[in-house]
Amino acid sequence: xxxxxxxxxxxxxxxxxxxxxxxxxxxxxxxxxxxxxxxxxxxxxxxxxxxxxxxxxxxxxxxxxxxxxxxxxxxxxxxxxxxxxxxxxxxxxxxxxxxxxxxxxxxxxxxxxxxxxxxxxxxxxxxxxxxxxxxxxxxxxxxxxxxxxxxxxxxxxxxxxxxxxxxxxxxxxxxxxxxxxxxxxxxxxxxxxxxxxxxxxxxxxxxxxxxxxxxxxxxxxxxxxxxxxxxxxxxxxxxxxxxxxxxxxxxxxxxxxxxxxxxxxxxxxxxxxxxxxxxxxxxxxxxxxxxxxxxxxxxxxxxxxxxxxxxxxxxxxxxxxxxxxxxxxxxxxxxxxxxxxxxxxxxxxxxxxxxxxx
Amino acid sequence: xxxxxxxxxxxxxxxxxxxxxxxxxxxxxxxxxxxxxxxxxxxxxxxxxxxxxxxxxxxxxxxxxxxxxxxxxxxxxxxxxxxxxxxxxxxxxxxxxxxxxxxxxxxxx
Numbered sequence: 003x004x005x006x007x008x009x010x011x012x013x014x015x016x017x018x019x020x021x022x023x024x025x026x027x028x029x030x031x032x033x034x035x036x037x038x039x040x041x042x043x044x045x046x047x048x049x050x051x052x053x054x055x056x057x058x059x060x061x062x063x064x065x066x067x068x069x070x071x072x073x074x075x076x077x078x079x080x081x082x083x084x085x086x087x088x089x090x091x092x093x094x095x096x097x098x099x100x101x102x103x104x105x106x107x108x109x110x111x112x113x114x115x116x117x118x119x120x121x122x123x124x125x126x127x128x129x130x131x132x133x134x135x136x137x138x139x140x141x142x143x144x145x146x147x148x149x150x151x152x153x154x155x156x157x158x159x160x161x162x163x164x165x166x167x168x169x170x171x172x173x174x175x176x177x178x179x180x181x182x183x184x185x186x187x188x189x190x191x192x193x194x195x196x197x198x199x200x201x202x203x204x205x206x207x208x209x210x211x212x213x214x215x216x217x218x219x220x221x222x223x224x225x226x227x228x229x230x231x232x233x234x235x236x237x238x239x240x241x242x243x244x245x246x247x248x249x250x251x252x253x254x255x256x257x258x259x260x261x262x263x264x265x266x267x268x269x270x271x272x273x274x275x276x277x278x279x280x281x282x283x284x285x286x287x288x289x290x291x292x293x294x295x296x297x298x299x300x301x302x303x304x305x306x307x308x309x310x311x312x313x314x315x316x317x318x319x320x321x322x323x324x325x326x327x328x329x330x331x332x333x334x335x336x337x338x339x340x341x342x343x344x345x346x347x348x349x350x351x352x353x354x355x356x357x358x359x360x
Numbered sequence: 361x362x363x364x365x366x367x368x369x370x371x372x373x374x375x376x377x378x379x380x381x382x383x384x385x386x387x388x389x390x391x392x393x394x395x396x397x398x399x400x401x402x403x404x405x406x407x408x409x410x411x412x413x414x415x416x417x418x419x420x421x422x423x424x425x426x427x428x429x430x431x432x433x434x435x436x437x438x439x440x441x442x443x444x445x446x447x448x449x450x451x452x453x454x455x456x457x458x459x460x461x462x463x464x465x466x467x468x469x
Contacts, residue, residue, distance in 0.1 A: 048407040057403050061412040068415075 005332060006038075006079055007086045008070070008109075009324025012062045012102030013094025013122050014146060015053040018042040019069040020321025021077035021084075024328055029357075035132055035328075038077035040314060040321040041069050050182040052175065059097035066105040073320065081113040088327025091119030091337070092348030094147065099344040107342060118327040119337040122318075123148060123350040126284040127159055128329060129322035134309035136282045138360065140273045142265060142297070143350075145285030145318070146171030146190075150350060151213070151268050153276045157355045162272040163213030170261055171287045173217040177257060180225050181250055188317075193254050194290050200255025202242045208260060213271060215264045224257050262293045266300045279306030288316040329357040368425040370432050374439065382435050390427035392417045396437040397430060 004023045011018040023036040045061035047053050074081070089106035092099060110117045127141050141152040141159070149165035168176075171190055178189030183196070207223055209216040230237045231248065240248040269281055281301055283294060294310050301308045315322065333356040372382040384390065392414040399410050414430075417423040 045412065047403060051403065051406045051408075054400060054403065057400050057408075057412075060397065060399065064412050064414045 005328055006077075006084050007088050007118070007324045007328040007331065008073065008084055009088040009120070009125075009320045009322070009327055010066070010070075010102050010106050011090045011122070011125070011318050011320045011323045012066070012098045013090045013092070014098065014318060015045040015058050015061070016042055016318040017045075017062045017065050017069060017102070018318055018320030018323075019066075019073040020319060020324045021073050021079050022321055022324040022328060024332070029132070029329065031135060031137075035325055037321050038079060039073040039075075040319055041072050041076065042317075042319055043069060044188075046186045049184050050179050051185070052179060055095050055097035058095060059101040062098050062101040063105075066102065069320075070105070070109065081109070081115075084113065084115055086116045086118050086327060086331045086336075087113075088118045088120050088323045088331075089342075090122045090125070090323050090344075091342070092122065092345040094122055094344075094346060096344070096346050099346070103342055103344050107339060111339075116331070117337045117339070117342055118331050118335055119342055120323045120327045120330070121348050121350060121353045122323075123150065123152075124159065124353050124355075125322035125326040127152065127282075127350075128326040129315050129319075130282045130284040130309065130311055132325060133311045133315050134282060136280050136307075136309040138278065139280035139282035139309060140269060140276060140278045142269050142281060142283045142288070143285045144170045144265065144283065144287035144293070146175055146287075148285060149215070149217075149265075151265075151272045152350055153272055153278065154355070154358065154360075155276075157358060159350050159353070159355065161349070161351055162275065163215070163268040166211065166214050166216045167218040168221065170217060170265065171285070173221045173261060174257070174287070176221055177224060177228070177254075180228050181254075188286070190287060190290065193258070194292065196251045197254040197258045197292065200249070200251040200253070202248055202252040202255075203259060204239055204248055204252060204256040206256055206260040208264060210264050210267055213268050215261075215268060217261055220257070220260060224253055228253055258290070258292055262290075262296050265293070266296050269297065270300050270304070273301075273304060273306065279304060280309060281306065282309040284311070284316065286317045289313050333357045366421065368421055368428070370425065370429050372432055372436055374436070376443075378443075380439065382432055382439075384428040384431050386424070386428070390417075390424070390431045392426055392430050394430040394434045396434050 004025050009020045020040040021038040025033050027033050043065045045058050087106050087110040089103050143150045147169050149169045150161050151163040152159045174193050175189040178193050183192045207220050298308045374380045417427040
């Protein structure tokens with residue numbers, strides 16, 4: 003009989019529940035996992051607003067039972083067929099994490115199943131590897147809460163570079179709030195659509211610091227340009243070469259070009275360091291087609307390949323937690339009730355990757 | 361709501377400088393729409409439409425338990441908010457944001 007697990011994700015504004023099936027033998031290129039269900043509901047706020055922990059947690063509490071039922075129904079799996087319940091243990095926002103772990107503990111006790119706590123970042127990496135078939139890539143993990151360049155070495159996913167302040171998705175989301183554009187389906191997606199219409203590149207600060215990068219200053223800078231634009235203030239940077247005015251679309255385009263170029267630079271350096279020709283982009287911002295295109299150009303120059311997934315797996319989801327948790331479960335990992343406390347800070351390299359021995 | 365012999369009745373206990381036990385009276389009406397479990401005033405003022413309200417509790421043991429817990433939670437939240445006000449006044453400090461206080465309380469469920 004194959005292995006089955008149910009995964010619960012709720013570290014930010016997405017609540018996801020997924021059921022995965024692993025065949026008995028070791029997961030490999032010829033022995034794939036099967037996604038049986040992957041359902042999600044997003045807490046969406048009005049334009050110009052971010053998501054507060056209290057309201058996000060409330061969303062998760064009030065939807066989690068409905069989503070668990072839906073996931074089991076779509077998967078056509080009974081609770082007694084499951085091997086374990088996997089949940090995001092961190093990193094993330096405290097109150098939403100807390101809501102979801104309570105649900106995980108409850109169903110684990112109701113159905114007499116072991117719990118497996120999963121690092122959110124590891125979930126993204128393992129699901130990305132499983133879906134794309136990338137064997138040992140340099141991973142660019144870009145989302146609303148995280149920005150890291152990661153490579154595997156000796157049973158750890160090691161961080162080669164990361165943001166020193168805000169995450170790339172947070173930078174884009176906050177600029178979307180400044181522009182007061184809708185948060186549905188996601189602020190980053192709406193920025194991307196506006197950026198496609200931008201033609202004029204406004205020079206913004208370029209802040210790569212060694213293998214790390216900083217984006218708070220860039221956000222402050224582009225925010226001030228947007229305010230000047232809205233208030234009709236004179237600013238040389240808001241005039242194009244042909245004398246016409248810079249548009250909101252130009253600002254979105256410029257912001258994306260600047261921060262994506264920074265991400266490409268540190269990813270390329272990590273690839274050179276570890277001698278890898280594969281780059282895997284995971285996390286919500288990984289859906290951005292322009293980022294994929296820019297990374298693809300760099301990878302092509304290095305005779306390499308880029309791997310990315312679509313929004314089902316890029317954006318936070320329950321199936322990645324089910325998958326990473328089941329990998330850990332199969333190598334003996336269990337999380338007792340006493341150990342199931344969530345943590346907002348849980349670094350990728352803290353996890354011992356027991357399921358890989360390469 | 362009806363009560364049978366195996367009714368699940370939640371309780372809560374606070375111990376500190378003062379002690380208090382919280383209980384629910386099953387003979388009174390209870391629902392999952394509590395006084396303190398709605399969207400925050402901030403997001404409502406920003407124009408949020410609440411599509412995340414809890415489902416109504418069916419008249420089953422587990423359904424009634426959900427409604428009892430909501431009542432209990434309201435009482436605990438209001439008690440703790442009052443305690444924080446008193447503590448703030450005693451220490452001559454401004455009241456800590458009640459929103460944050462509710463977060464703390466819910467995490468202890």
